[in-house]
Every structure is written in structure tokens, then in C-alpha cells.
Amino acid sequence: MAADNKRTVLIMKEKRTVPQKVKDELKYFTQVKKKILKALKEKEMTVPELAKAIEMQEGDTLYYLMSLLKYGFVETGEIDDMDEYFYYKLKNNG
Amino acid sequence: MQYQTDNNSYDALVIGAGIAGGEAALNLANLGYKVLLIDKDLTIGGKMIMLSKVFPTLDCSACITTPKVSEISRHPNIKILTSTQASNITQKSDGTFMAEITTKPRYVEIEDCTGCQLCEEACPVIVKDQYQYDLVGRKAAYIPFSIASPRAAAIDIENCTLCGACERACPTNCIDFTQTDKKITIKCNTVILATGFQLFDPTLIPRYGFGRFKNVITSMQMERQLAPTRPFNTVLRPSDGKLPDNIAYVLCTGSRDKTLGNPICSQVCCMYSTKQAQLLMGALPMADITLYYLHIRAFGKGFNEFYAQAQSMGVEFVKGKVAKITEKENGNLILRYEDINGNVVKETEHDMVVLSVGILPNVGIQELFSGINLELDEFNYVKQTDVLASPAATSINGVFVAGTASAPMDIPDSILSAGAASAEAANYIRKMSEINVSV
Ligand SMILES: Cc1cc2nc3c(=O)[nH]c(=O)nc-3n(C[C@H](O)[C@H](O)[C@H](O)COP(=O)(O)OP(=O)(O)OC[C@H]3O[C@@H](n4cnc5c(N)ncnc54)[C@H](O)[C@@H]3O)c2cc1C
Ligand code: SF4
Numbered sequence: 096m097a098a099d100n101k102r103t104v105l106i107m108k109e110k111r112t113v114p115q116k117v118k119d120e121l122k123y124f125t126q127v128k129k130k131i132l133k134a135l136k137e138k139e140m141t142v143p144e145l146a147k148a149i150e151m152q153e154g155d156t157l158y159y160l161m162s163l164l165k166y167g168f169v170e171t172g173e174i175d176d177m178d179e180y181f182y183y184k185l186k187n188n189g
Numbered sequence: 190m191q192y193q194t195d196n197n198s199y200d201a202l203v204i205g206a207g208i209a210g211g212e213a214a215l216n217l218a219n220l221g222y223k224v225l226l227i228d229k230d231l232t233i234g235g236k237m238i239m240l241s242k243v244f245p246t247l248d249c250s251a252c253i254t255t256p257k258v259s260e261i262s263r264h265p266n267i268k269i270l271t272s273t274q275a276s277n278i279t280q281k282s283d284g285t286f287m288a289e290i291t292t293k294p295r296y297v298e299i300e301d302c303t304g305c306q307l308c309e310e311a312c313p314v315i316v317k318d319q320y321q322y323d324l325v326g327r328k329a330a331y332i333p334f335s336i337a338s339p340r341a342a343a344i345d346i347e348n349c350t351l352c353g354a355c356e357r358a359c360p361t362n363c364i365d366f367t368q369t370d371k372k373i374t375i376k377c378n379t380v381i382l383a384t385g386f387q388l389f390d391p392t393l394i395p396r397y398g399f400g401r402f403k404n405v406i407t408s409m410q411m412e413r414q415l416a417p418t419r420p421f422n423t424v425l426r427p428s429d430g431k432l433p434d435n436i437a438y439v440l441c442t443g444s445r446d447k448t449l450g451n452p453i454c455s456q457v458c459c460m461y462s463t464k465q466a467q468l469l470m471g472a473l474p475m476a477d478i479t480l481y482y483l484h485i486r487a488f489g490k491g492f493n494e495f496y497a498q499a500q501s502m503g504v505e506f507v508k509g510k511v512a513k514i515t516e517k518e519n520g521n522l523i524l525r526y527e528d529i530n531g532n533v534v535k536e537t538e539h540d541m542v543v544l545s546v547g548i549l550p551n552v553g554i555q556e557l558f559s560g561i562n563l564e565l566d567e568f569n570y571v572k573q574t575d576v577l578a579s580p581a582a583t584s585i586n587g588v589f590v591a592g593t594a595s596a597p598m599d600i601p602d603s604i605l606s607a608g609a610a611s612a613e614a615a616n617y618i619r620k621m622s623e624i625n626v627s628v
Binding site for chain 1: 310315325326327328346348349350351352353364403420421422423425428431475
């Protein structure tokens with residue numbers, strides 16, 4: 096069990112500085128997450144549609160969208176008429 | 190650093206807890222021997238626990254691995270240490286060994302973690318998930334994957350923002366940022382090396398475009414896409430999330446190539462590619478699958494039938510040497526290859542390419558030992574000094590090798606090899622105790 100209930104992170108903070116890169120990446124992900132969730136609140140979208148809406152490269156959009164799917168923010172919808180791309184939507188309407 | 194001075198004594202130290210190490214540990218434990226099984230990873234199970242299904246039976250890999258892993262974890266004669274490596278292994282004059290064992294901090298008390306994932310939910314960070322071969326993200330507080338063993342959280346301190354959200358969320362107070370490296374010294378009668386293999390790094394063949402072209406992926410990434418615990422909702426192109434419908438495999442990527450320093454056959458890529466092709470035909474019934482090969486090595490029991498089954502399902506096998514892959518604007522890929530039977534150079538278009546990467550020896554195994562020389566063979570695998578009479582014997586009396594640490598091989602052969610290693614190790618332990626009793 097942890098040495099001091101719910102406070103051991105403070106001990107680590109004294110020893111370790113969080114690298115700037117880690118802070119920047121968190122900031123970036125938080126922004127991307129907000130953008131994706133906002134866009135999907137409007138309507139269901141495929142990866143290319145979502146990439147266009149949030150002005151992000153399609154491959155990166157897939158990576159962040161699938162991470163949000165994994166953690167239960169987003170779910171898979173129907174496939175498009177050409178059987179090429181799935182639609183993705185907010186889980187329980189956000 | 191927390192130093193422990195307790196007198197840890199084991200019959201066997203097994204290094205590497207993939208299928209080979211796990212099997213060897215289990216065999217010895219069932220004979221009544223006390224085993225320390227260590228793995229440098231956060232979980233035991235090695236590569237096998239990450240696979241989708243296995244050739245040639247198409248049994249679900251997780252379904253075979255999980256009961257085995259749980260038997261190993263619950264065995265009273267086996268102590269498991271994850272995030273752990275051995276060093277300074279020395280041999281005493283009586284033939285027994287001493288080893289330094291170092292466990293890296295996980296920042297979670299494994300015994301207290303219930304695997305509830307509340308820490309994971311609370312963690313705000315996303316970084317590439319190494320267990321999904323970078324296809325998707327994971328948190329900095331995370332359980333490696335759902336069938337990991339132990340199924341306990343770990344903190345990726347390199348990517349942690351030290352926000353403390355995980356610690357506040359944990360209902361059992363098992364997160365502990367005060368953990369440091371733990372070192373113990375153990376004594377053991379025998380050592381089994383089951384350190385497995387590493388995958389060929391395809392960026393070493395720049396003309397195939399891996400790392401530059403998103404739709405060129407490795408076979409391990411496809412293995413994950415086909416597994417029940419997959420990164421995406423189904424098999425998708427990493428460049429844009431499209432369902433692929435024309436997939437190519439490039440066999441022998443990084444194998445049988447002297448210029449890359451790996452002249453030997455990796456033994457498993459023909460069959461795992463044939464397996465993946467069959468699984469893809471199930472997952473994507475409309476897709477065309479083409480395997481570009483030099484020779485098909487279908488040498489094991491049922492392998493040729495498995496190959497014929499893939500052909501009858503419509504998988505196309507093209508005897509061709511792929512020279513170069515280029516990318517089109519829509520993410521599709523052009524394969525330029527030598528059609529060996531037609532003796533012409535051809536180009537074909539696919540919307541995804543899987544590189545069937547080869548198996549390579551793990552490095553740094555010799556450095557585990559101090560004052561004794563572990564010999565490697567000409568391909569840098571652990572040398573089997575008497576392959577026919579004593580296949581697990583190495584250049585150090587009392588040190589045995591199991592699984593892919595000795596050569597590329599599939600799962601059944603890794604298990605057989607682990608059987609040989611445990612039998613030879615048991616024999617050595619028996620001899621040690623007879624000598625030590627009579628002295
Ligand atoms: C894409 C792909 C698909 C495959 N599909 C099949 C299939 O369908 N059927 C089949 O039969 N085979 C298949 N194989 C082959 C199969 O993966 C291997 O035969 C098997 O995993 C070998 O097990 P192992 O225990 O020898 O090695 P590994 O699985 O590599 O385990 C070695 C373990 O040792 C640990 N380790 C390494 N170094 C150290 C150290 N210094 N200290 C502590 N721990 C260490 C590692 O973390 C790892 O857990 C496939 C292989 C690949 C690449
Ligand atoms: S660390 Fe705590 S919150 Fe996280 S999974 Fe374990 S018990 Fe749950």
C-alpha cells in the first residue's frame with residue numbers, strides 16, 4: 096500500500112521535473128479531443144470527413160479518434176454507401 | 190535504491206516469461222522445484238499473448254495462452270517478477286549460480302491492484318500504445334492489455350505529468366510514486382535462458398517505405414488488427430481509416446538476406462502470413478489478398494494443407510521479389526517486383542502492404558553473465574553446444590536455452606524446446622543436490 100495515502104505523487108514531484116515535451120503533448124491532445132468531440136456532436140462522420148472538419152491529417156485523426164473510441168468517448172456507427180468508411184459518433188450523444 | 194539482503198534461494202532461475210520460459214518454469218515447478226521466473230516486460234506471455242490466432246489450427250491464441258499464464262501465475266512453486274532483469278550471473282565452484290535481480294518500479298503495488306482501471310480513466314495523457322504497436326494511444330496510467338498477467342496498472346513515468354489524478358482515483362491506494370529499483374541477490378542451481386526474439390526493424394529497408402507510408406505496416410501490426418483486443422473497430426488502413434480491399438504481403442522482409450546481416454530463414458513468416466491472409470478473408474470477405482514470396486516454407490505437420498487451404502480460399506501467391514514500394518496521392522501503394530516465373534519486372538497497385546518481418550536474436554544475453562562465457566552461434570543466437578544429444582545445453586554447464594533464444598521457431602517447437610530445457614535442467618539440479626549432499 097502507498098506510503099502516504101493519496102499523496103505519494105508529491106514526493107515524486109520533489110524529485111522529478113515533468114519534461115516540457117510531455118506537457119506540450121498533453122496540451123495538444125486536450126485540444127484535439129475537444130475538437131473531435133465538438134465536431135462529432137454536430138453529426139456522425141467518417142475519418143476523412145472528421146479530418147477535414149478539424150483540419151488535421153487523416154492518419155493522425157484516425158489515431159486520436161481510435162484512442163477516444165478505446166476510452167469510451169466515441170462509438171462506431173454504420174458503414175458508408177460505398178462500403179469504404181465507417182461513421183463514428185459520440186457515445187450516448189456525449 | 191532499495192537493497193534487500195534476504196537469502197533468496199531457488200532451484201531454477203528462468204529468464205524470459207514468453208511461452209518457452211513459462212512452459213519450462215511450469216515443468217520444473219510440477220516436478221517440485223522452486224522457480225524464479227523473471228521478465229523485463231510488465232506482463233508475462235511474451236509475443237504469443239499478443240497474437241490473433243495460431244497456424245495451422247487457427248485456434249485463438251489468447252484462449253490458449255490465458256489458461257497457461259494463469260496456471261503459471263498460481264503455481265505455488267513459481268515466483269514471478271515482472272519489470273525485472275538479471276545481471277552479474279556467476280557460477281560458484283560447486284556448479285551453482287548467484288545472480289543479481291533488479292526490478293524496475295511500476296509505481297503500483299501489484300497485490301493491491303484490482304484492475305478496476307479507474308486510474309486509467311482519470312489519467313489525462315495519451316501516448317502511443319506499445320502493445321498495439323503504436324496504432325492507437327494509451328494512458329500514462331495503464332493496464333498493458335486486458336489479458337495481461339498480472340492484470341495490474343503501471344505508471345509510465347516518462348510520460349506522466351504528475352497530476353496525481355490516478356492516485357486520487359484509486360480505490361485501493363495501490364499507486365505508490367515512492368517506489369524505486371529493487372535489487373536482490375539470489376542463489377540458484379540452474380539457469381534457463383528463454384529470452385525469445387526481436388522483430389526485424391523494417392526501416393532498415395528504406396525502399397519499402399515503412400515509417401514514411403502509413404499504409405505499409407508490419408505483420409505484428411496486422412496481428413494486432415486481427416486480434417480480439419484490436420486497436421481499431423475492425424481492420425482499417427492507418428492512413429485514413431478506410432476498409433482495405435486489396436492487401437499485399439511482402440514475405441522474407443529482413444530474412445534470408447546477407448546484406449542485412451540475417452542470412453537465415455525466420456521459419457514462421459510464410460505460415461503466419463498465410464494465416465493472416467485466411468483471417469483477412471474472413472474479416473473482409475470482398476478483399477483481394479496477394480502474397481509475394483520467394484519460396485513457401487510449409488514444412489511442419491499440417492502446414493502444406495494449410496497453404497493449400499489458403500489457395501483454395503482465393504489467396505493469391507505470386508513468386509516475386511519486391512524491389513520497391515512507392516505511394517500514390519490517395520495512399521495506395523505501387524509494388525515493383527520481379528515476377529520470378531515470368532522473368533519480367535511488373536508493377537501492381539494495392540491499398541495496404543504488410544511486411545512479413547523476420548525474427549532476429551535478442552541482443553545483450555552474454556552480458557548477463559560475469560566471469561563465465563556464454564557462447565553465441567554464427568547467427569548470434571545462444572549456441573546449442575550439443576544439438577543432437579543435449580539440445581538445450583549451452584557453453585556453460587548448468588545453463589540451458591529454451592525457445593526462440595536458440596533459433597527462430599514456431600510455438601509448438603518453442604514448447605518442445607522448453608520441455609528439453611526443463612528436463613535437462615531437472616537432471617542438473619538432481620546432480621547438484623547429490624554432489625552437495627555427498628560433500
Ligand atoms: C507476427 C507473428 C505471428 C506469429 N504467429 C504464429 C502462429 O500463428 N503460430 C506459431 O506457432 N507461431 C507464431 N509466431 C511465432 C511465435 O511468436 C514464437 O514461436 C513464440 O512467441 C516464441 O516464444 P518465446 O518464448 O521463445 O519468445 P518470446 O515470445 O519473444 O518471449 C521472450 C520473453 O523474454 C523476455 N525477455 C527478453 N529478454 C529478457 C531479459 N534480458 N530479461 C528478462 N526478460 C527478457 C521478453 O520480454 C519476452 O516476454 C508468430 C510470430 C510473429 C512475429
Ligand atoms: S491502480 Fe487503483 S485505480 Fe488503477 S486499476 Fe489498480 S486498483 Fe484500479
